[in-house]
Amino acid sequence: MKKLFYLVFALSLVSVLSVQKASAQSRGQFCATDEVRRELIGRNPFLLEAERVNEELIQNAILEMRNNRDEEPVLVIPVVFHIIHNYGVENIPDEQIHSAMEILNRDFRALNEDLSEVVPMFDTLIADPKIEFRLATKDFMGNCTNGIERIPSMATYTGSMAAKLNQWPRDRYLNIWVVNNITSNGPGQTLGYSQLPPNVVGDNNARLDGIVVLYNSLGVVGQGIPSRSRTLTHEVGHYLNLKHTWGDGNEPGITCDGTDAVDDTPVTKGHFGGCAQHLADFDCTAISLPTTPIYTFDDVTPSTGLVDPTPVYEAPNNDITLGSFTANGVSANPVTSGTFGYSNWGLGAADSLTDPAQLTGSINTSKYYEFTIYPTPGRAMTLSSITFNVRRSLNGPRSFAVRSSQNLFASNLSSTSTNSRVQVLAGNNFFFREDTTSTLLSGILINLAGSSFNRLTEPVTFRIYAWNSEEIDGVFEVDNVIITGSHGQIANSQNYMDYTDCTMMFTEGQKERMRAALSVNTAGRNNLWTQSNRILTGTWDDDVVVCPPKADFYAAQRFACPNTPVQFFDNSTNATVTSWYWTFQDGQPATSTEQNPVVMFTSGGDKTVTLTVTGAAGEDTKEIQNVVRISSTEPEFWDIPLSENFDDPWRFWALWVPINIDNTPSSFQRVDFVGYSNNTSVRLNAYDMAVTPISTGGGAIDELVSPSFSMQGLSNPSLSFRYAYATQSPDIENITDKLAVLYSTDCGATWIPLSTGTVNPGTANPIPISGGTISGLNLVSAGHYSTPFVPTSQNDWNYVHLNFPNVGSNARVRFKFVFTAGEFPNNLYIDDVNFNATVGVDELDSDFYGVNLFPNPSSTSTTLVYNNRTMAPVQISLVDLSGRVVKSWTPNISAPGQQTLDINTAELAKGVYMLNMKSESSTYTMRLLVQ
Numbered sequence: 001m002k003k004l005f006y007l008v009f010a011l012s013l014v015s016v017l018s019v020q021k022a023s024a025q026s027r028g029q030f031c032a033t034d035e036v037r038r039e040l041i042g043r044n045p046f047l048l049e050a051e052r053v054n055e056e057l058i059q060n061a062i063l064e065m066r067n068n069r070d071e072e073p074v075l076v077i078p079v080v081f082h083i084i085h086n087y088g089v090e091n092i093p094d095e096q097i098h099s100a101m102e103i104l105n106r107d108f109r110a111l112n113e114d115l116s117e118v119v120p121m122f123d124t125l126i127a128d129p130k131i132e133f134r135l136a137t138k139d140f141m142g143n144c145t146n147g148i149e150r151i152p153s154m155a156t157y158t159g160s161m162a163a164k165l166n167q168w169p170r171d172r173y174l175n176i177w178v179v180n181n182i183t184s185n186g187p188g189q190t191l192g193y194s195q196l197p198p199n200v201v202g203d204n205n206a207r208l209d210g211i212v213v214l215y216n217s218l219g220v221v222g223q224g225i226p227s228r229s230r231t232l233t234h235e236v237g238h239y240l241n242l243k244h245t246w247g248d249g250n251e252p253g254i255t256c257d258g259t260d261a262v263d264d265t266p267v268t269k270g271h272f273g274g275c276a277q278h279l280a281d282f283d284c285t286a287i288s289l290p291t292t293p294i295y296t297f298d299d300v301t302p303s304t305g306l307v308d309p310t311p312v313y314e315a316p317n318n319d320i321t322l323g324s325f326t327a328n329g330v331s332a333n334p335v336t337s338g339t340f341g342y343s344n345w346g347l348g349a350a351d352s353l354t355d356p357a358q359l360t361g362s363i364n365t366s367k368y369y370e371f372t373i374y375p376t377p378g379r380a381m382t383l384s385s386i387t388f389n390v391r392r393s394l395n396g397p398r399s400f401a402v403r404s405s406q407n408l409f410a411s412n413l414s415s416t417s418t419n420s421r422v423q424v425l426a427g428n429n430f431f432f433r434e435d436t437t438s439t440l441l442s443g444i445l446i447n448l449a450g451s452s453f454n455r456l457t458e459p460v461t462f463r464i465y466a467w468n469s470e471e472i473d474g475v476f477e478v479d480n481v482i483i484t485g486s487h488g489q490i491a492n493s494q495n496y497m498d499y500t501d502c503t504m505m506f507t508e509g510q511k512e513r514m515r516a517a518l519s520v521n522t523a524g525r526n527n528l529w530t531q532s533n534r535i536l537t538g539t540w541d542d543d544v545v546v547c548p549p550k551a552d553f554y555a556a557q558r559f560a561c562p563n564t565p566v567q568f569f570d571n572s573t574n575a576t577v578t579s580w581y582w583t584f585q586d587g588q589p590a591t592s593t594e595q596n597p598v599v600m601f602t603s604g605g606d607k608t609v610t611l612t613v614t615g616a617a618g619e620d621t622k623e624i625q626n627v628v629r630i631s632s633t634e635p636e637f638w639d640i641p642l643s644e645n646f647d648d649p650w651r652f653w654a655l656w657v658p659i660n661i662d663n664t665p666s667s668f669q670r671v672d673f674v675g676y677s678n679n680t681s682v683r684l685n686a687y688d689m690a691v692t693p694i695s696t697g698g699g700a701i702d703e704l705v706s707p708s709f710s711m712q713g714l715s716n717p718s719l720s721f722r723y724a725y726a727t728q729s730p731d732i733e734n735i736t737d738k739l740a741v742l743y744s745t746d747c748g749a750t751w752i753p754l755s756t757g758t759v760n761p762g763t764a765n766p767i768p769i770s771g772g773t774i775s776g777l778n779l780v781s782a783g784h785y786s787t788p789f790v791p792t793s794q795n796d797w798n799y800v801h802l803n804f805p806n807v808g809s810n811a812r813v814r815f816k817f818v819f820t821a822g823e824f825p826n827n828l829y830i831d832d833v834n835f836n837a838t839v840g841v842d843e844l845d846s847d848f849y850g851v852n853l854f855p856n857p858s859s860t861s862t863t864l865v866y867n868n869r870t871m872a873p874v875q876i877s878l879v880d881l882s883g884r885v886v887k888s889w890t891p892n893i894s895a896p897g898q899q900t901l902d903i904n905t906a907e908l909a910k911g912v913y914m915l916n917m918k919s920e921s922s923t924y925t926m927r928l929l930v931q
Helices: 033-043 046-066 094-107 113-117 231-239 508-517 522-528 531-537 649-655
Strands: 075-085 131-135 148-152 174-179 211-214 320-322 326-328 340-342 368-375 379-392 397-404 415-417 422-425 429-432 441-447 460-469 476-489 553-555 566-570 577-584 598-601 605-615 618-630 642-644 657-660 668-671 681-684 701-705 714-727 738-744 756-759 767-770 773-775 797-803 814-820 825-839 848-854 861-868 875-880 885-889 897-904 911-918 923-930
Touching (some): 033 046, 046 508, 075 522, 075 531, 094 131, 094 231, 174 231, 211 231, 368 476, 379 397, 415 422, 460 476, 553 605, 553 618, 577 598, 649 668, 657 668, 681 701, 714 738, 767 773, 814 825, 848 911, 848 923
Parallel strands (some): 075 131, 075 148, 174 211
Antiparallel strands (some): 340 476, 368 460, 379 476, 397 429, 397 460, 577 605, 605 618, 642 825, 657 701, 668 681, 701 814, 714 825, 738 773, 756 767, 848 861, 861 897, 911 923
16 A cells, blocks of 8 residues: 655564454454564664665665666575474474475466455466575575574574574575464464565675574475465565555454555555455445435436436446436326425325325335446445435325335335325335325435445446325336445455465555565575576576485484384485484394384384485485383492482493484583582573574573483482572563473373472572472572673572472483573572481381471571470481581480481581481481581
């Protein structure tokens, strides 16, 4: 919709579309246009000037193209797809990409079969943009490629700018990233987004150039949902400088004030969902019909015949045409001048009858007055009511009614009379209650509200019937017919840049803007289709290039028990693979030729797997060491209670497993320069995640998995640790980092959150833990650091105590720390990981039982409580981690029953101590933390 001026273009359109008529989309697939625009302009106000300059270039290019209409070559754009995945459903097959390319090329050459369904007026504006797209066969280093690469990253779950990994040069390739999900502040689901060319100028914003799209919004095979298959068509429209038909804004249907700067797309609010209610939308161009009579019959005389000769009303913009008023089945000429009145109606009333129950005639559907309203092609109308004046001669018809072609004249339209001389009977028949000859009676109203008269694009005919005349020469007259409603030009709701389920066309004006975008140097679009670039990208020749495959694979799980099934998946790229050969260390089977085999490993330890794949142009082999860790039948450590302060480097690297899911520069590593109680701890250098003015570290995940251990003979377990964490964000709302703690009883195949616990128990403001996760501001222990965070005192550390479930004698228990980065993460440190449990003793045979120590942790004092069954002496000692006894007691027992012992902890150094209890028949050990 082009107005008398051009509005500045919106920045960064994060757009959404569900675009095929196969099934109605639910309301709620939105854009994030305004929020992204505000964000980018806030970072770089120069982009407003870039929009203005680009618009001048576009308009000049359009004028030049109009002067050279004979020079319209097909422009071919090289394309690369980056599949951003976490080995899930978003890792779509090559066939789905090929399906998406077929749809894209079909739509951008106007070869889609549903073009025959475009509504009148717009069918003459259908454009063939003469733009094609080809998958690159050479990457930016000149290597053979099939134009599809696969990149594992947790960014697939956010679809943010951080998901735009490994961008190929944007002036040589159209980059498309496929993701699992796109988060947005809008109220609905986002299917894809792109940027207009002026929004990605400059070195920094160049990284944003390209399209992000959901895995199920591409193609019609694999995971592709057919009703979303034109999402890419819509997003490429944005990439080539088209805005939504309604202009800027996250949600269509709000205002008519926007513009897309295109001449031949009418003003519109935009639409969601199904098409039936939108194909005749003219809300933004609606003009009301006049409140004065449209049919006045001024030129009617007794000799004018059956057709009113009075000139008909001419609607503004020629939106509608009113047909002449005509008479059918009645006398050959009007009876009087200036009104539309005829005789020869059906008989059925006695002279001066006033009781409608005494009427004997019935409607004669061959005798009526008639008029038709015709919408012009490309226009629509909504009709609300018809009012008119009536009069009967002394012997004229007593009954009349109005019907329409909308139901084939089968029943009377809803009617109202405000004139006391005219009564509306059941069935919406009008009845003249008394004789009248001198005046025309007003107050006759026909109600047209409802879907039958809303947004009509086809003509509608109205007929006024009269019957029950007293005499054959009785006259029935009408005058001053008023029709209320509105009319206007319909919106192009079938346009690819709308949100309906039936988008199927670009207009000539949109074609001009897209080709103009490819002719100017904004964001390098004018280089994409050149012969030199097509040669560099391998898209110049029509010959199909076949590359050798690149072997790749992954396991469905990182941990497993011996002799349990582990599924492996082929993830090879670059070509169609025709054969596979796997080898598995200690595997059953040891080799396989299946594409996605299942194997069991017979022994514990980290396993090496090799895959060789073969295609038409060669083969490739990949070996991955430590691809899966198999837990031994014996636990990896027995020394419960566990006390891990990461002093021993061998113990950390041999038993603990850091997992860098995104393969980012950050990972859990042991450090020997800082800790809570000494100089060692585990650090996640989250500061090194990519945080720049245009991209953040949001969504990256790192894990630290414990060794396996046995719960045999243990009860009342708990897990505690200390951590130090700072944030780079000075704004609380931007702190969205998370630290979760989970456990597994099946060797790490599945994980369950440790859902209950407390951060800093025993302090004035302890923080309860829900769902096993500490998040946001609750995670921050050391405030805001704009530089890499290093703890400088024990005050920078928080203490966490988590309740661990009793899992019986399972010997394959693990727990793990999972850090999920927000947008502005800093370094995380973990230290003093302690797993505490009670060594089980049969209470019937023990000298003492029911041991409890509270508070624990303690800063000043704690109390030991236990029950003594036999009065046997109990030796109690407090031992530090070096094995030195720091306190000991042998309480005098005067009688069986509950015993208490107060322990002064204020005089003890901060740290972890073991409380040992021993009698002649019983032993018991528990952990005490002194803060």
